[in-house]
Amino acid sequence: MGDKAGVVPAHHELVVDALLACAVLAFTIPTSMIGYSFAVWGRAPFWIEVLVGVVTAATMFVRCRTPWPAVVASAVCACVTGQTVPMALAAFSMTAEHRPRRWQYVALALVAVYWVVDYMDPHTDRSVYLNVVRAVTLIYLPALVGTWVYAYRRMVWDLRRGVREREEIAAAEERRKIAREMHDTVTHAVTAMVLSAGMARDATEPGEVRELTATIEDKGVQALSELRELLTVLRHEEGDLAGGVDAIARLVGEAKATGLHVDLRLDVPPEGLPRQVSHACYRLVQEGLSNIRKHAPATRVLVTCEAVGDQVAVSVTDTPDEALHGRAAGRTGVRAAPSLGGGYGLAGIRERVHLAHGRFSAGPTPEGGFTIAARLPLK
Incomplete structure (x- = not known):
């Protein structure tokens, strides 16, 4: 993200991306191995679940450049493996790193996917109300918090740029x-x-x-x-x-x-x-x-x-x-x-x-x- 230049060091971003990728793998691969995963249409082959989990984890490394691979991959991962945590990470990254113009519609689409997956989950209750509450809390709320993080980073970046400009003006005036x-x-x-x-x-x-x-x-x-x-x-x-x-x-x-x-x-x-x-x-x-x-x-x-x-x-x-x-x-x-x-x-x-x-x-x-x-x- 260009606006974060000078706010978050590049090596720190790489460490965060790696940790998020590990978190995605930790939620997808073990559940597929123990048979706890599920797909909205039944059960997908093990190798497909692993492949989808690995691809979703890999999208964490490009989330700062573009949000769409993580958004699409996390939604597919939820439908194939039943794991919705990657969608929460993708929703937060979408608004914290980029803040697309109509992020609300993307967040609502992810909420709908979460609701379907959560409703189809054989290991949870099938309460429409609770499913909606969980979808809004775990998907839309992280996206909303991401907009605040984005605004805070922009404010810090603008302040630092303003300080640099004032320092340059002051230095030029001193030289004159x-x-x-x-x-x-x-x-x-x-x-x-x-x-x-x-x-x-x-x-x-x-x-x-x-x-x-x-x-x-x-x-x-x-x-x-x-x-x-x-x-x-x-x-x-x-x-x-x-x-x-x-x-x-x-x-x-x-x-x-x-x-x-x-x-x-x-x-x-x-x-x-x-x-x-x-x-x-x-x-x-x-x-x-x-x-x-x-x-x-x-x-x-x-x-x-x-x-x-x-x-x-x-x-x-x-x-x-x-x-x-x-x-x-x-x-x-x-x-x-x-x-x-x-x-x-x-x-x-x-x-x-x-x-x-x-x-x-x-x-x-x-x-x-x-x-x-x-x-x-x-x-």
Whole structure:
């Protein structure tokens, strides 16, 4: 039975089938040997009784695949040998393993066969009432109990499948979460380090070189610290994800140190924000500044993070500036950091915003720049 996959081990089913086959043989062969068996038309030859008993026992090994061999063979066995126990086993297996659409009619047919055999049995009373009671109790009731067993197995199977699906969804979400954190932490730090290293290569003043190398060192230490905090969270130890709105000013200061022209509008009480919302704001600003370093360093940048009613609006917008482009051409301005492509940053920010039940947008501005923005609920 396909629905029982993972509920009953295959070797357990084989053991049960073998025990049921032995039970059928124990009820048919000995009674035929001692002459206690009978057929509804009189008495069948011994070899036919043995053959019918063996065939009925063999059908127990296919009862989990199809119910019909056991149903037919048990009914024939009852008519040839007078043994009705195989019919009870077949009725139960029919509904416990398969539950055919019209199992009630099949069960009633077996009840009728049982009643005829029981009524014809020379070793029992010929009471119609008792014959009916025994037929319903020993045939229809096992079939009914089988439907409950079938429903229970299906419920267990559905629960296990649901658990596996939830585990897979949770694992996929954890992988995405780790990927987002790794991308945002490493990309931002490495971009700043590469940009500072390029500026240090072109610097001529020893003091400027020392300042840029110190910036590289600081960004490396910061990246290691954030990675350590991320590992702490993944190990389920005390700790929290790095960065919140209180760290946005630091991001802007670091961007200015690498030559970007950035203005900041920050008007959000950091203690009043949910952790997930605060972290999403931080990562959006971090991703926006990293993208500007890589793709549009000679622009003016506006970073906003303000509380608007019951929401917080955060955005990073760059606007082209001809004067900055001219200075960049003269090698006195900022340079673009090398980009290896990827495209995971904005997708990760979009996922963060949606997880915080906010709205995300990204696209070009009428002035020829680019903006990424989000609105997130404060509660």
